[in-house]
Amino acid sequence: MKLQEWLVNGGAEGLNWLQLEDFPDTGRGVKTLRPLKSHDVVLTIPGSFLWTTDAATSDPVIGTVIRSVEPPLSVEDILAVFLLFIKSCKTGYDGRRAHVELLPTSYTASIFFSDEELEICSGSSLYHLTQKLKQQIRDDYIQLLTNLFSKHPDLFPLGRFTQDDYMWALCTIWSRGMDFQLPDRQFRCIAPFADMLNHSLDVELCHVYDPQLNRLQILAGKDYEPGEQVFINYGSVPNNRLLRLYGFILPDNPHDSYDLVLTTDSQAPLYSQKVALLESIGLQVNSTFSLKLKDPLPLNVLQYLRIQRLTLEEISTMPARHGAKDRISVSNEAEILKALDEACKNLLSGFGISLEKLEEKVDSGTYQKGSNAWAAAHVSISEQKILKATLQKVEELLALVICANCGKESNKRCSRCRKVVYCGADCQKSHYKEHKAFCKAAGE
Template sequence: MKLQEWLVNGGVEGLSLLQLEDFPDTGRGVKTLRSLKSHDVVLTVPGSLLWTADVALSDPVIGTVIRTVEPPLSVDDILAVFLLFIKSCETGYDGRRAHVELLPTSYTASIFFNDEELEICAGSSLYHLTQKLKQQIRDDYLQLLNKLITKHPDLFPLERFTQDDYIWALCTIWSRGMDFQLSDKQFRCIAPFADMLNHSLDVELCHIYDPKLNRLQILAGKEYKAGEQVFINYGPVPNNRLLRLYGFILTDNPHDSYDLVLTTHPQAPLYSQKVALLESIGLQVNSTFPLKLSDPLPLNVLQYLRIQRLSSSEISTLAVKHEAKDKISARNEAEILKALDEACENLLAGFSVSFEELETKIASGAYQKGSNAWAAAHVSIGEQKILRATLQKAKELLALVICANCGKANENNKRCGRCRKVVYCGVDCQKSHYKEHKVLCKASGE
């Protein structure tokens, strides 16, 4: 049974007006054979044809076996086992096997980069997460091997359930899966044919899952003419995630981010009080903050650090306010901004290839456009841009806390009346610093 026949028989609507095609920029995608207005229904896929954890668990052949695994398998592992089981079948499951046969045989996610390619973005969150992901995959496969595969060799022949096969299945799920937040859970699925649609930021978010009707729909995210490629929008995904999960990047991606991880050690002074204060404003003791060019130093980062660096005399004051939106004290603010300054400097120094060198290599063609090296370079450039912006913001804020001449953090420090960009603890420091400051000050006043 061919895929299209299975989909039509299964109740998929809209197929007759769509066609798979290879496009020069994006590769295989979906073309519309009719004009579409924004929000027109393009494709409807019934839930019975989706690849989901529930469908796998209810499968009459392997469902019971998967359900016996303790602790229960993750959604991704359930889907991976289901995919590989269908792929290994020589009879039955005709429609799903037809779908599997159309899936890519290889992927370009960052876990497939060689050491030299990955080293180009060393220092980036992509680099660290990719290394961590590789180890996690090895660990997860070993558990799957021990808990399921070796116990049921008749269902899961080892030669078709190797670690490489497992990685292929995971990449299929990551690159082709769709996620929806339902009222009671996170729902992940792969929708046959809909999984061929490519990503574009130029369209609205246009894929919806209706749990009551148990169906997935693709809507037109913009107007299309007949013959144009139809896109979906994956959402505000940064390049470090696009490359890690989907195997591509967008140049000048407006959603690029650097994930700043903040944590407080349990042995830190006043730990329990600080944790309570963090939780009172919706932050966890182990928190990850996405830094972006549009907001390189979010308020919640400052809030976290202000609480983290509280002294015993300051903590009672903040406990009454239950806030950390504003400066708590000059001492506290100076400490957190100096720490941020140092952290950003260290993070930038940790990149294996500098921002300037990467831009030069891209401009000169040293990294072939579209290659792994080229993609890794773009990710590194994006993250370094953000960290530079965060560093600059921290320096600007610090200049409004410590005296520009003597460096003291004083509650009574006053801003320069002309430029308003630096502060002084008194007239003597202002006069002493004027020779150094006057060029910047006059330029700011122009």
């Protein structure tokens, strides 16, 4: 039984005017055969057809076995096992097997890159996360092999449940799964046919799950004419995540970011007081901050670092300072900005290929458009641009707390440009020849 027949017979709606098609830019996608207005219901999939953990654990053949695994399987592993089990079946499960047959046989997520392709973005968050993810996959597969597959070879023949098969199943879940925050839990599912819809930033978020009616609906994220490809919006996803989980990137992605991780050692002086102050402004001791081109140095990064570097004398004044929204002291500000300056420079020096060389290779076509190398280059370019913007912002702020001539802490600004500070008249005079042109331009 074909996928559409299975879904239609089960109560799915909308398939009469939707058609799978291969598009030149996105590959396989969904075309509408009739006009659609924004927020029209495009497609409705009853919950009984969704790939979910409930469907897997209640399956009459493997449900009991999955439920009995200790320690319990993660959501991803339950879905991966369910997918691979259906894929391995020769009979039964006609509808689900029809869906599996339409799934890609391979993916272009970064875990499948060759070492040479991945090295193009070395130094980036994508590079480090991909390396960790590959190791995590190896470790998780060994656990599955030990706790499930080897104990039930009749259900999970090892020739069809290899590590490569497991990686394929995980990429299917990452690239085609939909996540919803329900009142009592996080809900993840794969919706047959709906998972063929491609991503576009030009449409509104338009997929919803109704737990009361147990159905998933796709709404039109904009107006469509007959023959146009229908899209959904995955959300504000940066390229480093798109390539890691979905296997593609968007050039000039406005949501690109660099994730800066800050943490404070539990043995640090005044640790408990600092943790309390961080929590009072909504920050955790282990926090990740998204740096973006439009906001390369968010205020909460400075707030975190100001609290992290507090002295005993300074910490007593914190309640009156609204969680370090403003400078605590010149010395505190100078210390955190110097640390940030050094961190940004170290991060940038860690990239294997410089921003300028990567841009040259992309512009010249050395990395063929759409290739893995081209995608990796775009991720590295974006992250390096963000870090350079962060470094520039840090240096601008640092110039306001250390003397431009001798580097000592100060808060006496140049009266003309207000962009640098000096210890006093002697340092200002000594630095005048170097500062003259900049000061004049800044004051214009």
